[in-house]
Amino acid sequence: MADLKVNLAGIESPNPFWLASAPPTNMGSMVERAFDAGWGGAVWKTIGEPIVNVCSRLASVDYGPVRMMGLNNIELISDRPTEVNIEEMRQVKRKYPKHSVIASLMVESKKEAWEEISKRVEDAGVDGIELNFGCPHGMSERGMGSAMGQVPDYTCMVTEWVKGATKLPVIVKLTPNITSINYPARAAVRGGADALSLINTINSVMGVDIDTMIPYPNVNGKAAHGGYCGPAVKPIALNMVSELARDPEVGIPISGIGGIGTWRDAVEFLLLGATNVQVCTAVMHYGYRIVEDMIDGLSNYLDEKGFASVQDIIGLSSNRVTDWGNLDLKYKTVARIDHSKCIQCNLCYVACEDGAHQCIHFTQIGTKKFPFVDEDECVGCNLCNLVCPAPGCITMTRVDDGQQSMTWREYSAK
Amino acid sequence: MTTEVSKTLIPVEEIERNFREIEPALSDTEARLEAQRCLYCYDAPCTQACPTHIDVPAFIKKIASGNVMGSARVIFNANPIGASCARVCPVEALCVGACVENTLMHQPIMIGRLQRYATDHAMREGAPQLFKPNPHNGKSVGIIGSGPAGLSCAAFLARLGYQITIYEQKEKAGGLDTYGMAEYKMAQIDSLTEVSWIERMGVEIKCNTKVGTDVTLEELETRHEAIFLAVGLGATSRLHIPGEDLPGVYEALDFIDQVKTRQWENVPIATSVAVIGAGNTSVDAVTQAKRLGAEHVIMVYRRSQKEMPAYHYEYELAKSDAVEFQWQTAPVAIIPNADNSGIAALRCVRTQLAPAAGKSKRAEYQPVPGSEFEIPVQMVIKALGQQKRVSFLETIPGINLDPAGRVKVTPESMQTSNPKYFAGGDCVNGGREAVDAAQHGKIAARGIHFVMTGERIQLAGLDDFKFPIPLTGF
Structure with missing residues (x-):
């Protein structure tokens, strides 16, 4: 049996499968059930000043008989009180010391605000912090989320603030809604980031109801662009991960995100240079249980190929992606x-x-x-x-x- | 008629259950998922296999895209009786049999059922017309017979702007689609719905009108510029054995006709029934006799199972209905019961392969001397194939028939040796599928239009006009 343990910037997990910051990690009881199902880590649903959500919030693209080839959402960050979320992080970490609990943060662009919340989650005992610079809808209109990630100088600045306030490893989550992924990634490195995670969701309008002529998701007759994810985005994510894995100015570990639903998807991300992977849409579709085959399939694959540890395959295909020339x-x-x-x-x-x-x-x-x-x-x-x-x-x-x-x-x- | 063959053997509710459609309509979800499974082959084998060459991948992809009316238009554009063909076509021998998914997944696309889904949608109450007919061109065509060939020809000509009158001797229109199809495959109402759909295109159908009796050929020739003969076939061939006219002996088509009234109390049936013949109509007869509650249904065939003319899946259906088979068995007499009010048994003789059968395509069988035996039955159904309508056809001057009694036509136009007359369907091909007749009707419509106007038109599922086309004007 191959060793599935991975270490992302000092954060050790029993396997490379983390839940991404999203509805499946909304609260302590959910994260506990996920860990019981086998997930190696969880990035908590982003916390910050509590918000108010709209309904509906989700829409999908079906392809032929396949449902939810792509999913989009206009949900915002956690709508639960920050102190409740932080207290639950503390309890989950106490109960599951070997699993990784990562706090995803998003607050207004003030140094004190970032410092304050970083210290509070560090005090709760989490293993790391993920800075949500990627959320492309709603929060970005308020100067947060992808509004930060789209300006490299802001990315650098906030990363520096957080790094100055905590000893925890800091993961910067990047938005794909940019011209080149390398610039914000390098900015995060300049700001002291310990790791990068990508991709966050892609700007998207999911479609239009051709009878009512109202786009999806319908919020009382109107829609807003949302964040696109699910199997359809995997090739975009693989490209961006491999771009950063090959960038000598980056050189920090990568947590791969985007359309991962099976162990095969995960292997592809690892081969192109990700150290671990984060999963959301597939869990929203089928539940936490999918991790069982992800672990089993990855383990069998490593055994068949003769690898003792999952860490041995990280980046093996990285240098096989090159310029066309x-x-x-x-x-x-x-x-x-x-x-x-x-x-x-x-x-x-x-x-x-x-x-x-x-x-x-x-x-x-x-x-x-x-x-x-x-x-x-x-x-x-x-x-x-x-x-x-x-x-x-x-x-x-x-x-x-x-x-x-x-x-x-x-x-x-x- | 004896009393024992005029009551139901089993409760009417059970008969109703037995006669439910064996292939019910697909739901929206089933149709969409099945349509999505279609590979959308190019120059598709299913389209080639269809006698009317419906563009099958095109109509299926339109179901998948949610354009169901467009799908129906593709179907009816190549075959105006696409709704009944969807139900009664031997698809396993045609489109479904040719589907590439037979090879890949051993799970061909349900083409017939998808065709039904689309055509039912287009024929539903209140649906808009699929085709806008040309303005009336002042020309009139008379059609004798309202079966598949007649309806198909009528629909195409009506769309081209012709005034069409169909003369039908029976009470209801539709021919064998209405009177001759196993009820569990297609209910009579479905055929009649399609007939009225074609009537809505401006086709006039005069039922209860026998040409030669209720209206003369001369009158037709005066009224119409051209006449299309779609008279089908006539009575079932005779056995020429003693007892053939006893009460309790039925022709298969008359028996099926009775079934299709769904007035179960009046449908003849008995505990033990022999059906003579092993074609597709014989299968329709045995399976329906079983469904009516007969305990023993015996198919009697003079050749072996190998030579059985019925489609393989029809044979399978008969087997699954627990029909008994007497192969290499020929009837020699029908034995009356004590008071001559009905039948006691069918006397048969075993047959064996005749020596030196080499020249004949089909193996010939001859009786085995001394092998006579009796099958105790109270009812005999003859399914021996139908005779040609030679005596009627011979009343039309200048019409040439082949030695088998089939009308001779020019295949490109279906024009007969009398230039005013065209013909198609069973009276030309000797008895094939409804879909073959539909194709004849389409070819005839193009031929009639060419003879009348000189215009060469393209119709869906026909090769380009061949030049020079040997047509005779008038």
């Missing part, structure tokens, strides 16, 4: 269609014909008409392979001899 122009693949597996749906044909390079044609074999690839014409784009519903039917086969390589950088330097 470093990719090998001499590497050539073509699509090959295995007619014994072809079901004659012809989706590869129409995709190539209308969406790619017109290199799939038909041939009559017996009574059936099969698609085949004109390999001289095939550019190896992979579209046919992506649309093919029959497993193993189309394979992208390497056709160059592997003897030569040439990147764009090398080519253009000539």
